[in-house]
Amino acid sequence: xxxxxxxxxxxxxxxxxxxxxxxxxxxxxxxxxxxxxxxxxxxxxxxxxxxxxxxxxxxxxxxxxxxxxxxxxxxxxxxxxxxxxxxxxxxxxxxxxxxxxxxxxxxxxxxxxxxxxxxxxxxxxxxxxxxxxxxxxxxxxxxxxxxxxxxxxxxxxxxxxxxxxxxxxxxxxxxxxxxxxxxxxxxxxxxxxxxxxxxxxxxxxxxxxxxxxxxxxxxxxxxxxxxxxxxxxxxxxxxxxxxxxxxxxxxxxxxxxxxxxxxxxxxxxxxxxxxxxxxxxxxxxxxxxxxxxxxxxxxxxxxxxxxxxxxxxxxxxxxxxxx
Amino acid sequence: xxxxxxxxxxxxxxxxxxxxxxxxxxxxxxxxxxxxxxxxxxxxxxxxxxxxxxxxxxxxxxxxxxxxxxxxxxxxxxxxxxxxxxxxxxxxxxxxxxxxxxxxxxxxxxxxxxxxxxxxxxxxxxxxxxxxxxxxxxxxxxxxxxxxxxxxxxxxxxxxxxxxxxxxxxxxxxxxxxxxxxxxxxxxxxxxxxxxxxxxxxxxxxxxxxxxxxxxxxxxxxxxxxxxxxxxxxxxxxxxxxxxxxxxxxxxxxxxxxxxxxxxxxxxxxxxxxxxxxxxxxxxxxxxxxxxxxxxxxxxxxxxxxxxxxxxxxxxxxxxxxxx
Numbered sequence: 001x002x003x004x005x006x007x008x009x010x011x012x013x014x015x016x017x018x019x020x021x022x023x024x025x026x027x028x029x030x031x032x033x034x035x036x037x038x039x040x041x042x043x044x045x046x047x048x049x050x051x052x053x054x055x056x057x058x059x060x061x062x063x064x065x066x067x068x069x070x071x072x073x074x075x076x077x078x079x080x081x082x083x084x085x086x087x088x089x090x091x092x093x094x095x096x097x098x099x100x101x102x103x104x105x106x107x108x109x110x111x112x113x114x115x116x117x118x119x120x121x122x123x124x125x126x127x128x129x130x131x132x133x134x135x136x137x138x139x140x141x142x143x144x145x146x147x148x149x150x151x152x153x154x155x156x157x158x159x160x161x162x163x164x165x166x167x168x169x170x171x172x173x174x175x176x177x178x179x180x181x182x183x184x185x186x187x188x189x190x191x192x193x194x195x196x197x198x199x200x201x202x203x204x205x206x207x208x209x210x211x212x213x214x215x216x217x218x219x220x221x222x223x224x225x226x227x228x229x230x231x232x233x234x235x236x237x238x239x240x241x242x243x244x245x246x247x248x249x250x251x252x253x254x255x256x257x258x259x260x261x262x263x264x265x266x267x268x269x270x271x272x273x274x275x276x277x278x279x280x281x282x283x284x285x286x287x288x289x290x291x292x293x294x295x296x297x298x299x300x301x302x303x304x305x306x307x308x309x310x311x312x313x314x315x316x317x318x319x320x321x322x323x
Numbered sequence: 324x325x326x327x328x329x330x331x332x333x334x335x336x337x338x339x340x341x342x343x344x345x346x347x348x349x350x351x352x353x354x355x356x357x358x359x360x361x362x363x364x365x366x367x368x369x370x371x372x373x374x375x376x377x378x379x380x381x382x383x384x385x386x387x388x389x390x391x392x393x394x395x396x397x398x399x400x401x402x403x404x405x406x407x408x409x410x411x412x413x414x415x416x417x418x419x420x421x422x423x424x425x426x427x428x429x430x431x432x433x434x435x436x437x438x439x440x441x442x443x444x445x446x447x448x449x450x451x452x453x454x455x456x457x458x459x460x461x462x463x464x465x466x467x468x469x470x471x472x473x474x475x476x477x478x479x480x481x482x483x484x485x486x487x488x489x490x491x492x493x494x495x496x497x498x499x500x501x502x503x504x505x506x507x508x509x510x511x512x513x514x515x516x517x518x519x520x521x522x523x524x525x526x527x528x529x530x531x532x533x534x535x536x537x538x539x540x541x542x543x544x545x546x547x548x549x550x551x552x553x554x555x556x557x558x559x560x561x562x563x564x565x566x567x568x569x570x571x572x573x574x575x576x577x578x579x580x581x582x583x584x585x586x587x588x589x590x591x592x593x594x595x596x597x598x599x600x601x602x603x604x605x606x607x608x609x610x611x612x613x614x615x616x617x618x619x620x621x622x623x624x625x626x627x628x629x630x631x632x633x634x635x636x637x638x639x640x641x642x643x644x645x646x647x
Contacts, residue, residue: 006426017417141325
């Protein structure tokens with residue numbers, strides 16, 4: 001296990017320094033920050049559309065990051081020959097692949113967490129009624145500034161402090177500070193429940209992206225990066241958008257039997273990414289999911305089963321592949 | 324003496340673009356003894372790196388047998404006792420030299436920061452160990468490669484072009500390290516183009532061409548047979564060719580004619596003939612055969628699958644075989 005974790009840790013370290021990923025993340029965060037200024041809508045619509053829009057931004061940004069992160073993962077290792085020095089050590093190929101995958105989803109998790117923090121903060125600011133009170137000047141504005149400073153410090157200092165025990169303690173304190181400030185803002189404004197809904201939604205996005213990353217890693221064991229990008233992206237699009245269509249075709253008795261069978265096969269093979277889009281509860285406040293906990297556990301189990309199958313088949317292919 | 328590496332009829336076949344099978348490694352038999360420095364030489368595309376990859380289990384042989392440290396090639400248990408430094412090693416650039424060492428140590432489940440420091444000190448990187456790898460020169464990266472290759476105290480080391488692209492000082496450092504490895508009882512398998520370096524450090528060599536071993540043995544045996552080089556001016560190459568010197572090679576560079584002949588040949592008769600023809604002798608240099616000479620000779624004389632010897636003539640130097 002320590003070998004897998006070492007490879008995963010190195011992969012996270014490399015991923016969070018890849019400029020292309022940071023640019024995508026920055027664009028996503030920037031969009032989350034400027035989204036509230038799109039206030040051409042009426043108050044009710046504004047909130048609904050805005051939440052829908054910001055969650056959509058997180059989902060899209062995460063999907064692009066997951067694809068870019070995974071499609072180049074193995075080819076880069078081969079091209080730069082790092083794989084040779086690793087596989088010439090007592091490292092099995094499955095350990096290498098699983099380590100790379102865990103590293104990829106670790107980096108994805110960090111990036112989704114950053115976007116979630118930004119979303120909660122923006123939402124809290126958006127919900128607060130700005131009135132020139134003493135409370136606003138003395139408490140609220142300094143707290144918001146402190147949150148931003150804390151977030152910037154965490155990102156800027158993570159590389160420098162991560163290696164020493166003291167540094168890690170400082171980073172943990174900064175992360176705890178972020179959560180604490182968000183909790184304070186949420187409890188002060190009575191938005192903790194809404195924060196929790198956002199948290200659950202983005203957690204399901206994370207599971208969805210873990211599945212997409214597994215698709216990317218699976219294809220990377222036998223196709224080049226560009227083909228992989230379109231293949232994995234295509235699987236994600238089909239799994240996210242076409243399930244209703246597939247259901248309709250399968251249920252349509254006028255369709256030829258062969259077509260119904262073909263649709264059923266495609267639907268069974270391609271994971272249903274749409275399952276993980278649980279943002280309705282966040283967008284339409286007051287919407288309840290029946291048996292919520294069981295639903296989320298079920299979804300996570302579904303994702304985990306697909307991820308396991310993809311990784312096992314990927315390992316079998318990678319084990320025979322010449323690198 | 325036990326064998327560190329052993330291959331029998333090792334063959335690796337790829338398909339060319341036209342679909343025709345090509346043997347990149349062809350019926351290769353190697354026997355590398357424990358504790359020796361073994362040079363594995365060959366021109367570009369000869370199959371050196373492919374052979375190393377097979378021995379490391381990174382790719383699989385099409386047929387034949389390969390054993391490393393007594394285990395089948397690619398066996399993870401054998402990997403605990405070997406190391407590999409690829410040509411132009413690349414490490415994760417966000418890491419420092421020290422972090423690279425920690426990372427590779429962790430792959431052996433070794434948690435010993437002191438060992439990492441000692442090995443970096445051994446390759447003279449103590450003062451730079453906390454700088455990112457991206458700031459290292461090629462020579463420093465090569466030294467990190469050698470340091471990481473020692474993390475498991477290996478019995479067998481594979482070094483692929485260990486001095487490629489290094490300046491003369493770095494060459495010397497790497498050469499000294501390789502000799503130290505041998506004195507510590509390690510087996511070192513070097514694949515290289517730097518023939519002068521190989522000649523200085525290796526006990527035995529194998530020269531491969533188109534995947535086949537064309538020469539193999541102890542350097543002292545392979546390089547036996549000194550030669551004499553006569554340089555003359557004021558004559559034509561045809562005159563020297565007309566002398567029919569057994570095993571002599573005549574080269575022309577501008578208006579200078581060079582005759583390379585076996586030491587046992589009658590060079591006095593050649594000198595007399597040149598003088599009688601009005602030529603002047605510039606130099607008569609007795610010289611030992613170098614690995615480069617052996618390499619060039621072996622590769623040029625290697626049979627071409629298409630028929631006839633390989634023609635690797637380069638530059639504007641005209642080379643003609645003189646036969647008795």
